[in-house]
Structures are given as structure tokens and as C-alpha cells.
Amino acid sequence: MTKIVADLDRCVGAGQCVLTDPDAFDQSDEDGTVVVIQDTPADDEALKRARVAVDICPSRALSLTE
Amino acid sequence: MATDGGSSVTAPVLQTTRRCPYAPPDEHTRLRDTASGISQVTLPSGQVAWALGRLEHIRAMLTDPRFSSDRQHPNFPRFTREQPAFGLMRPSMIQLDPPEHGPARKAVIGEFTVRRMAGLRPRVQQIVDEHIDAMLAGPRPADLVRALALPVPSLVICEQLGVPYRDHDFFQSHSSALLSRNVTADERQQAVKELRDYLKELIAEKAADPADDLLGRQLAQGNDPEDVLSLAFLLLIAGHETTANMISLGVVTLLERPDELVALREDPARTLPAIEELLRVYTIAEFANSRVAVEDVEMGGVTIRAGDPVLALSNAANHDPSAFDEADEIKLDRGARNHVAFGFGIHQCLGQNLARMELQIVFDTLFRRIPTLRLAAPADRLPYKNDAFIYGIHEVPVTWEDPA
Ligand code: SF4
Numbered sequence: 001m002t003k004i005v006a007d008l009d010r011c012v013g014a015g016q017c018v019l020t021d022p023d024a025f026d027q028s029d030e031d032g033t034v035v036v037i038q039d040t041p042a043d044d045e046a047l048k049r050a051r052v053a054v055d056i057c058p059s060r061a062l063s064l065t066e
Numbered sequence: 067m068a069t070d071g072g073s074s075v076t077a078p079v080l081q082t083t084r085r086c087p088y089a090p091p092d093e094h095t096r097l098r099d100t101a102s103g104i105s106q107v108t109l110p111s112g113q114v115a116w117a118l119g120r121l122e123h124i125r126a127m128l129t130d131p132r133f134s135s136d137r138q139h140p141n142f143p144r145f146t147r148e149q150p151a152f153g154l155m156r157p158s159m160i161q162l163d164p165p166e167h168g169p170a171r172k173a174v175i176g177e178f179t180v181r182r183m184a185g186l187r188p189r190v191q192q193i194v195d196e197h198i199d200a201m202l203a204g205p206r207p208a209d210l211v212r213a214l215a216l217p218v219p220s221l222v223i224c225e226q227l228g229v230p231y232r233d234h235d236f237f238q239s240h241s242s243a244l245l246s247r248n249v250t251a252d253e254r255q256q257a258v259k260e261l262r263d264y265l266k267e268l269i270a271e272k273a274a275d276p277a278d279d280l281l282g283r284q285l286a287q288g289n290d291p292e293d294v295l296s297l298a299f300l301l302l303i304a305g306h307e308t309t310a311n312m313i314s315l316g317v318v319t320l321l322e323r324p325d326e327l328v329a330l331r332e333d334p335a336r337t338l339p340a341i342e343e344l345l346r347v348y349t350i351a352e353f354a355n356s357r358v359a360v361e362d363v364e365m366g367g368v369t370i371r372a373g374d375p376v377l378a379l380s381n382a383a384n385h386d387p388s389a390f391d392e393a394d395e396i397k398l399d400r401g402a403r404n405h406v407a408f409g410f411g412i413h414q415c416l417g418q419n420l421a422r423m424e425l426q427i428v429f430d431t432l433f434r435r436i437p438t439l440r441l442a443a444p445a446d447r448l449p450y451k452n453d454a455f456i457y458g459i460h461e462v463p464v465t466w467e468d469p470a
Binding site: 009010012013014015016018019020022026027028029030031032033052055056058059060 | 410
């Protein structure tokens with residue numbers, strides 16, 4: 001099953017992932033870094049959004065694992 | 067200095083003014099469309115730099131730690147003959163590489179999250195409404211830049227930081243001096259000094275009497291006042307003119323496309339994708355993605371040597387046909403967010419979600435409240451900022467009908 005993985009050391013809090021899929025991503029109030037709230041895309045649409053988020057993330061903080 | 071495999075060639079001087087508001091300079095497109103998309107150019111400073119024209123290369127460079135953002139590096143790309151003066155302030159996060167960059171950015175990103183920006187919406191809406199009220203009560207035609215585009219983002223960033231708005235004119239004149247290509251080195255230096263002195267005093271006041279605003283919170287977290295000063299300077303300059311220019315360019319573009327404007331007014335869900343497209347098409351901070359190589363890097367068949375200045379032709383790249391279908395067309399529903407208008411990599415614009423939110427509220431409110439809004443001068447005759455580091459329009463005369 002595909003899983004979204006976030007590297008908090010790389011994240012720069014640009015929030016692009018939250019814009020892409022607010023159901024999967026949030027940002028911490030404290031330091032603005034990503035919080036993955038739904039790490040297993042439930043359907044094809046969610047998986048598509050996850051791929052966009054990985055591509056758009058400026059700091060390469062997001063990846064997908066099988 | 068960059069060399070071309072040992073053979074010395076004269077690199078052409080890079081053209082930096084735009085002739086068409088909707089398109090990158092022809093020469094940038096030509097450089098992008100060469101076999102490698104990577105060429106050497108001579109900058110106005112006399113430096114010979116690598117110019118990257120393709121989106122793919124620019125995204126690769128901006129995520130590669132072998133390229134540095136250190137603006138104090140003697141080979142960092144420059145657009146003026148003079149060496150900029152350093153030492154007036156500590157470097158802000160945009161000049162820092164890892165590992166120093168991360169902590170500097172993390173100290174402040176909590177202030178700019180998507181959720182924090184949503185919390186600011188009611189206040190931004192109020193500011194926008196008040197400025198539209200004032201414009202409607204005033205003479206026609208009105209200058210949209212003075213009436214709305216400049217004051218809204220300026221007021222918002224001043225409030226957020228905790229800078230008294232009465233000092234807004236001071237910021238306005240100083241930041242345009244910093245962003246114009248037509249001021250002397252001395253004038254620019256003077257503007258930086260005056261802004262710095264002003265902010266220094268403000269921060270000292272806040273340290274003595276803590277306030278619940280961004281600068282106050284930075285001080286309360288125990289950040290060094292010198293670092294807070296650099297941050298304040300950066301955020302004020304970045305938050306002042308950039309969004310203002312996107313408001314002006316966006317309003318003109320939308321007024322020139324009445325059918326699409328109607329569609330937008332009827333369905334507010336179209337506004338955010340339209341903003342993304344406007345960001346791509348105009349790429350107002352087109353030379354902001356510059357770096358200097360600190361190691362040798364192979365890219366697109368050329369070797370960029372350690373110490374070579376590297377410039378991203380961001381505007382050309384945002385019109386790169388290998389990255390965007392019909393890249394030269396403005397398609398408001400394109401929905402492509404892989405552009406580099408806010409940069410890419412760890413330095414991607416911190417205020418991007420503030421900018422999107424402000425643009426969204428301004429466009430939605432303006433066209434809803436003044437459905438008869440129109441330009442009072444031909445769009446192609448407006449005074450575009452061909453002379454500034456940040457593209458935009460100096461003045462946008464608009465008029466409207468009395469409500470029936
Ligand atoms: S897009 Fe990337 S850098 Fe930005 S908040 Fe999400 S994970 Fe972090």
C-alpha cells in the first residue's frame with residue numbers, strides 16, 4: 001500500500017501540500033512544518049493529489065513508499 | 067568567472083527589460099530553446115553567468131545544495147555595476163545556506179501557515195472593503211495602484227509585523243528606491259540605512275514593551291534583536307510591492323477578458339487557479355532565483371564550475387513548452403502549480419499563502435462590488451515597470467458606472 005512519508009528536517013513550511021490536499025496535510029502551529037494527517041491515500045484521486053504534492057513540495061520533503 | 071571548456075567566448079549581454087507584459091523577453095526564450103537550454107551571458111555587472119532557461123534545470127538547481135544563496139559571495143550574480151554594501155545588517159534567511167538556513171526559517175514559518183493566513187481573512191476583507199469604499203467615494207478615473215493595489219498589502223504586512231501604518235509612506239518610498247534599477251548606489255544605500263535605523267528603533271521599543279505582533283513574538287521567543295531586524299527588513303520589502311504588482315497586473319488581465327471575468331464572478335472556486343496562472347504568466351520576481359555554484363556540477367551537458375554565477379531565467383522557464391501545454395497562452399483554469407514564480411527549493415517564498423489570500427480577496431471583492439469596472443486607458447499603453455527588479459505597473463487608471 002502506498003504511504004506518504006514526510007521528512008521534517010527538510011520541510012520549509014511552504015504549505016504547498018496543504019493547498020494540494022487539506023485532507024491529507026496540515027501544518028504544525030508551532031513551527032509550520034508539515035503534519036501528515038492521512039498518510040495512506042484512500043483512492044485513486046487521493047493518490048493523484050499525493051503525487052502532485054510530492055512534485056510541488058519545494059524542499060523535496062515528501063515522498064511515497066510502497 | 068565562467069569559462070566554456072577553456073575556449074574563451076564573448077557571452078552576449080543579457081537583456082533585462084520586457085517588451086511585452088505577457089511574455090518573457092525574446093532573448094530569454096531563445097536562450098531557453100537552445101540545444102542544452104543553458105548558456106553563458108554577461109550581466110549588467112560585467113559578470114559572466116550561466117543562464118538556465120528550462121524549468122527542469124531551474125528546479126534541479128534550486129534543490130541542489132551545491133548552489134549557494136550567499137549574496138556576499140563575490141561571484142553571486144548582480145544586476146548593477148556596484149558591489150552591494152554588506153555589513154549594515156546580518157544576513158537574513160534568504161542569504162543563508164544549510165545548516166544555518168533551517169533554524170532561521172523555522173523561527174518564523176509558524177506565522178505564515180495556511181491556517182494562520184485563513185485566520186487573517188476577516189481583517190484583510192475589512193481592509194479591502196474600506197479601500198474600495200474610499201475609491202468609490204472619490205473622483206473617476208481613479209488610480210487602482212494608489213487606491214487599492216499598494217495600500218492593501220502594505221497595511222496587511224505592517225499590521226502583521228507591528229509596524230505603525232502612519233509610517234507607510236516612508237516604507238513606500240524607501241522600498242521603491244530599493245527595487246528600482248534607476249537609482250544610484252548611494253541612493254540605494256541611503257534608503258537601506260534609513261529603513262534599518264527606523265526598524266532598529268522600533269525593535270528596541272518592542273523589546274522594552276513587548277507587543278503581541280510578529281516582531282514582538284520573535285523577541286519573546288528569545289531571538290537576537292539583530293536577527294529580528296534582518297527578518298523585519300526582509301518581510302517588509304518582500305510584502306510590500308510584490309503583491310501590489312500582482313494585484314495591478316491581475317486586474318488589468320481580467321478586465322481585458324470580460325467573458326472569463328464573468329465566469330470568475332459566478333464561481334469563486336475559479337479564483338485560486340486563476341491566481342496561480344497569473345503568477346506563472348507574469349513571474350514578477352524573475353531574477354530572484356540566482357545562485358553561485360560552490361562545487362562543480364554537470365547539468366544538461368555543461369559543467370558549471372565551483373564559483374560560477376548562475377541565473378535562472380524564471381520567466382522563460384515559466385513559459386517553457388516542455389513543462390506547460392500552450393505555455394504562452396493565458397489559461398485561467400490551467401491549474402498548474404509547478405511554476406517557479408515563488409521560487410523553488412528551501413527558499414521558496416515564505417509569504418506565498420499570504421499573497422494568494424490577499425489576491426483572492428481583492429479580486430473576488432473588487433469585481434463583485436464594482437461589476438462595471440473598466441480601464442480608463444488602453445491596456446497596452448499603461449506604464450509598465452520595465453525599470454524595476456520586480457515587474458508591475460506604475461499606474462492603472464480605472465473608472466466605473468454609477469450603480470443603477
Ligand atoms: S510542501 Fe513540502 S515544504 Fe511545504 S509544508 Fe508541505 S512538506 Fe513542508
